[in-house]
Amino acid sequence: MQTIFPNVIVQQQSNTLAMRQMVTRGPHAFDLNWTFFGFKDDTPELRQRRIRQANLMGPAGLVSVDDSEVLALSQEGAEVFPDTDAVLEMGGRSTADTDHMVTEAGVRAFYKHYIEVMGFDHAA
Amino acid sequence: MLLEAQRQAPVAPMASLQELHFEIERLNSEYASVLDGERFEESISDLFVDDCLYRVVPRENHLLGLPIAVIHCESKGMIKDRVIAARESTMAEPRTLRHFITNIRILAAGDDEIRAEANVLIVQTMINRMTEIVLSGFYLDRIVRSGDRLRFKERLCVYDSLLLPTSLIAPV
Numbered sequence: 605m606q607t608i609f610p611n612v613i614v615q616q617q618s619n620t621l622a623m624r625q626m627v628t629r630g631p632h633a634f635d636l637n638w639t640f641f642g643f644k645d646d647t648p649e650l651r652q653r654r655i656r657q658a659n660l661m662g663p664a665g666l667v668s669v670d671d672s673e674v675l676a677l678s679q680e681g682a683e684v685f686p687d688t689d690a691v692l693e694m695g696g697r698s699t700a701d702t703d704h705m706v707t708e709a710g711v712r713a714f715y716k717h718y719i720e721v722m723g724f725d726h727a728a
Numbered sequence: 729m730l731l732e733a734q735r736q737a738p739v740a741p742m743a744s745l746q747e748l749h750f751e752i753e754r755l756n757s758e759y760a761s762v763l764d765g766e767r768f769e770e771s772i773s774d775l776f777v778d779d780c781l782y783r784v785v786p787r788e789n790h791l792l793g794l795p796i797a798v799i800h801c802e803s804k805g806m807i808k809d810r811v812i813a814a815r816e817s818t819m820a821e822p823r824t825l826r827h828f829i830t831n832i833r834i835l836a837a838g839d840d841e842i843r844a845e846a847n848v849l850i851v852q853t854m855i856n857r858m859t860e861i862v863l864s865g866f867y868l869d870r871i872v873r874s875g876d877r878l879r880f881k882e883r884l885c886v887y888d889s890l891l892l893p894t895s896l897i898a899p900v
Contacts, residue, residue, distance in 0.1 A: 635891055640796045655795050656802070664784065664798040664896035666813050672895045673820040 620657045632683060638662050737834045752832055752844050755878045760827035768811040776880045777872060778804045784885040784900060807899060814898040824853045842871040850900055863887035
């Protein structure tokens with residue numbers, strides 16, 4: 605899975621090849637566009653496998669639904685306090701690398717970089 | 729063939745076509761009731777034959793013949809997998825869904841198989857929000873008589889939009 609800052613993800617999960625593109629629609633919403641692809645010379649069996657495994661991804665994806673749902677719930681928690689910052693504190697407040705995934709360092713690092721790139725006047 | 733090009737089945741023996749229409753209406757009502765009532769386990773797979781196809785696709789993919797579906801089940805077993813995922817493994821905001829299945833048309837009434845279509849509107853209600861539309865679209869069905877009732881051999885749900893509100897959890 606490869607993220608291209610700030611809004612594209614190119615991914616291979618088993619035999620599904622897909623691109624996710626986020627189109628922001630203001631502070632409260634974004635579109636998530638999914639593009640699945642295969643190769644012209646894929647065998648019919650491989651093509652069928654890609655179609656089956658696409659069940660894992662997308663708006664009804666067996667492994668991707670939780671992500672969208674949890675993001676929506678997080679947004680609901682954050683947006684009721686529009687005048688303050690929300691900090692995701694799982695795994696601390698730093699953006700340092702860890703040897704495990706039980707951390708939101710990736711989200712914190714994204715916004716730290718985003719603030720820099722956008723030139724926002726904001727405490728880090 | 730595109731949906732728009734399909735004609736209704738010619739009206740032959742009036743009584744039996746009316747009965748068939750009524751049976752399909754009952755099948756759709758049962759389908760909606762099971763899904764809206766979340767009575768998935770004991771019921772939804774009963775409405776399909778074992779060797780079935782159930783797909784949910786955006787209309788763009790349907791019209792262009794693009795094969796990717798947001799839900800793709802090639803058997804009753806795969807539908808059961810979807811139900812178990814919705815019940816046990818997916819973490820999602822609780823919601824109530826409501827199906828409105830209307831405008832049933834019988835496209836072909838063969839001895840072995842009936843082809844039919846219906847419009848569908850699905851709305852959902854979260855605990856803290858106004859009711860919103862999940863999707864508007866149509867079903868394209870292949871229906872067979874199996875045991876004491878009609879069952880789906882194939883149910884294709886084509887939805888009109890390119891976007892869905894966050895996610896589809898259970899079969900629709």
